[in-house]
Amino acid sequence: MRAALKKHNIRFRERLAASKVIAILRAEDAEYFADVAQVLYDAGIRVIEAALTTPGALDAIGQLLRELGPDTMVGAGSVRTVSDVDNCAAAGVDFLVTPTFSAGVLDRAQQYGLPVVCGALTPTEIDAAWRRGAAVVKVFPIGPVGGVGYLRAVRAPLPEIPLVPTGGVTMDEVEGYLGAGAFAVAAAGPLIGDALCGGRLDELTRRASRLAALAGKFV
Numbered sequence: 001m002r003a004a005l006k007k008h009n010i011r012f013r014e015r016l017a018a019s020k021v022i023a024i025l026r027a028e029d030a031e032y033f034a035d036v037a038q039v040l041y042d043a044g045i046r047v048i049e050a051a052l053t054t055p056g057a058l059d060a061i062g063q064l065l066r067e068l069g070p071d072t073m074v075g076a077g078s079v080r081t082v083s084d085v086d087n088c089a090a091a092g093v094d095f096l097v098t099p100t101f102s103a104g105v106l107d108r109a110q111q112y113g114l115p116v117v118c119g120a121l122t123p124t125e126i127d128a129a130w131r132r133g134a135a136v137v138k139v140f141p142i143g144p145v146g147g148v149g150y151l152r153a154v155r156a157p158l159p160e161i162p163l164v165p166t167g168g169v170t171m172d173e174v175e176g177y178l179g180a181g182a183f184a185v186a187a188a189g190p191l192i193g194d195a196l197c198g199g200r201l202d203e204l205t206r207r208a209s210r211l212a213a214l215a216g217k218f219v
């Protein structure tokens with residue numbers, strides 16, 4: 001069976017399609033991950049990625065999985081190696097996110113039945129990631145290479161591939177991306193701001209609620 005048709009990928013796409021947003025947590029440490037995740041949850045965001053570049057990310061993911069409950073998908077980001085995949089599977093993550101296309105990572109994730117949001121940028125990379133079993137393809141970093149116009153251009157010849165623009169996605173561009181056919185959008189800094197280093201959570205609440213409402217128009 002083609003990897004795109006595997007049950008875990010289909011189920012992941014169904015749940016991401018119901019949310020349209022991946023909120024990315026990446027910081028110097030994971031001290032505020034649980035507080036920020038709770039604000040995101042309360043605003044209606046149900047898909048959260050915690051980047052492995054954050055020390056203690058896997059422990060924090062375990063906490064989020066316990067505290068947020070089964071209606072939220074919690075994944076690990078910045079997954080780059082087969083051993084990262086093994087560690088994430090042991091931690092019980094719901095999905096993986098990679099910055100790059102790695103056949104080894106995709107193949108190992110398939111063995112665990114873990115959906116992968118696979119990073120790719122060019123049409124060749126995007127197609128290769130999809131054919132190798134990505135659940136969706138993260139177009140990264142989309143902001144610096146052309147934003148919504150770039151998404152439209154790469155999507156035209158690859159219309160069946162679910163694309164998730166990531167990297168420099170501002171709140172003001174979310175409707176543009178989703179209107180151009182993005183399967184979902186992902187954001188770290190423009191959404192989270194300074195909340196992961198002790199910044200104001202009321203500002204995060206405002207941005208997260210706005211994002212959830214914008215995305216909700218496309219569900």
Ligand SMILES: O=C[C@H](O)COP(=O)(O)O
Pocket residue numbers: 024026051077166167168169186187188189190
């Ligand atoms: O891990 C984060 C991605 O690189 C996206 O970051 P950003 O939304 O702050 O541009």
